[in-house]
Amino acid sequence: MDESLLRSLTPSVLGILVRRGADFAAAEDAVQDALVEAVCVWPADPPRDPKGWLVTAAWRKFLDAARSDAARRRREDLVDEEPPPGPAPAADDTLQLYFLCAHPSLSPASAVALTLRAVGGLTTRQIARAYLVPETTMAQRISRAKRTVSGVRLDRPGDVATVLRTLYLVFNEGYSGDVDLAAEAIRLTRQLASAVDHPEVSGLLALMLLHHARRAARTAADGSLVPLAEQDRGRWDTASIAEGIGILQTALARDRLGEFQAQAAVAALHADAPTAAETDWVQIVEWYDELTRLTDSPVVRLNRAVAVGEADGPRAGLAALAALDTSLPRRTAVSAYLHERDGDLPTAARLYAEAAHQAPNLAERDHLTRQAARLNTHLRP
Template sequence: MDEALLRSLTPSVIAILVRRGADFAAAEDAVQEALLEAVRAWPASPSTGASPGRSPGRSGGEGPVRDPKGWLVAVAWRRFLDAARADTARRRREELVDREPGPGPAATTDDTLRLYFLCAHPSLTPSSAVALTLRAVGGLTTRQIARAYLVPEATMAQRISRAKRTVSGVRFDRPGDVATVLRVLYLVFNEGYSGDVDLAAEAIRLTRQLAAMTDHPEAAGLLALMLLHHARRASRTAPDGSLVPLAEQDRGRWDTGLIAEGVEILQAALARDRLGEFQAQAAIAALHADAPTAGETDWVQIVEWYDELVRLTGSPVVRLNRAVAVGEADGPRAGLAALAALDDSLPRRAAVAAYLHERDGDLASAARLYAEAAGKAPNLAERDYLTRQAARLNARLRH
């Protein structure tokens, strides 16, 4: 049984059931039952070989599955119909029995993007839309989503359940807001890029589709941003898994093809003169990618782009990143002055303060702040990196 294959097929199978008439919650339940059946029935490599006589929905592992997606669709649809027949309060669904498809391969069209739009339905709040999509399409667990939102797992479970109830019965004739879909895609990409769940490639694939089907310039901006970040992926960690900061990365390992594609897409988006936050972020990433060495980075222009981002978003996180850029462009004390206006509770503020204090020569304050930041780090790799920085400075202070 190929778990990666099951994970990749799940979103499109849910979307197919919803398109056929199942409400969202019922579709997800039926697909989960089909997945359990697949675990019991499928051999080790379901995507290879052929077994023309195998009947979808019957266990026994009598041979490989010719069409895994079609198998899941058939079994999930039958599970849905069984549940519909048993639920007398939903008798109208009995009419769907006559619409059960005959045997044959599933459609090759990609319904996953349509599922994104359903999860970004206007009736949902943006936070609920993101959470539901990360759960239904991204495949993240409720615990992972709760950690991203910094809320208890039970709270997130309730939020996702309410979102499912809200979109139950909603059809694809009312697509969600493009801006919400873009935020969802970016969160999925970042979750994959962190290494916790590898969804970066899927997020890029779906964003390509979205950019191709809409004239929204921010779709192109997000695609450019993803490509420029993804181009550096191989250099972000050392062989032992430890974090390598941007300034210390081996730029020879950056994917120049992805960089060139990202820059080309960004330039076309900027030429339309409809600037948005993803385009501005991509412009900053492009400036980093354009520098042959960290020392040759055009920090002055990066500060200007951060000024645009602050104007567009007002985000404290953007202001935090701007403080770093100001520290590089105008010196660490200018960066610390920009940082002083930000709340102490802002995530990663202590890490930024530590870096700027070290550059300013205040090693004692920097060591203390690195240790403080390590205690608040959102993942193990970042915590280990910050702990090493604190230890390095403490060793210097002792000698």
């Protein structure tokens, strides 16, 4: 069973059902039921047209549910309109679905969560990790969102900012390696950039391309994490870097700065540096100052503390870090790094070990454990 094929087809199948008149919540339920049936049937009897099979199965399951729900008698008219089995339409409804999920009746957080679950194909646990909230909290948020849009015809597109946040979260899940959705997020953002004249769309596309360009160098042959400063820059995708910088420069020239353009500017400065030592940290701090003004995000302030530590010395970085909440994810790891830069190896080793216990994934945990072990080896008599 090709799970990646099912994941790639799900948004298009869901979009076709919505376009035929199914409300979002009912369509999502029907598609999930069709996917379960596909897992059972396809290994023994693979279809010639997987998308067409899923569309037919999902539509029939939607009609079955509609027939059994007396409160939705208006849908009985759809029973006589069942399209005959055959090839599914070639149109890609995925991007339109992202807009439909950014519905005015939903809060931005709920719209993003619902889209990631229903369209992006992420699990509730993955979405909760992206939001840094308990899984039960996210499950309740998604359930409330589905109830809110149940019975609502999603024919009013939401705002671009919500769609961009959704695409960026999908990209980050793909880039982390847990779910390979980075290429799909880039594809959708390209579509959005061609359809919407908005500098922040270009900013997000540039940011994705610049991050994705470093993907091959992010892990070693044994699967261990390679920090940015230690990456083999010869493995970076120079074509993607050039494209990303070009898109960013065009967006910045419009003088409508947004957070994705500012983040892309930071990524471009990293990509432009021939070596880690030649990174223009002073400019990076300035861009983080802009990002702080735009978002006032604790994560941005954490990244700014790292940049300050590189530009003005580790003690300046530690001073910037001191103002941040101690419970902020990855704060302990940053503190360990800055203490090591300042020469306080015992404190750095202890903090690396603490950070390893707090790491959100196995790759980071392994990397931080190695850092603690490395320093402890130096500290032994």
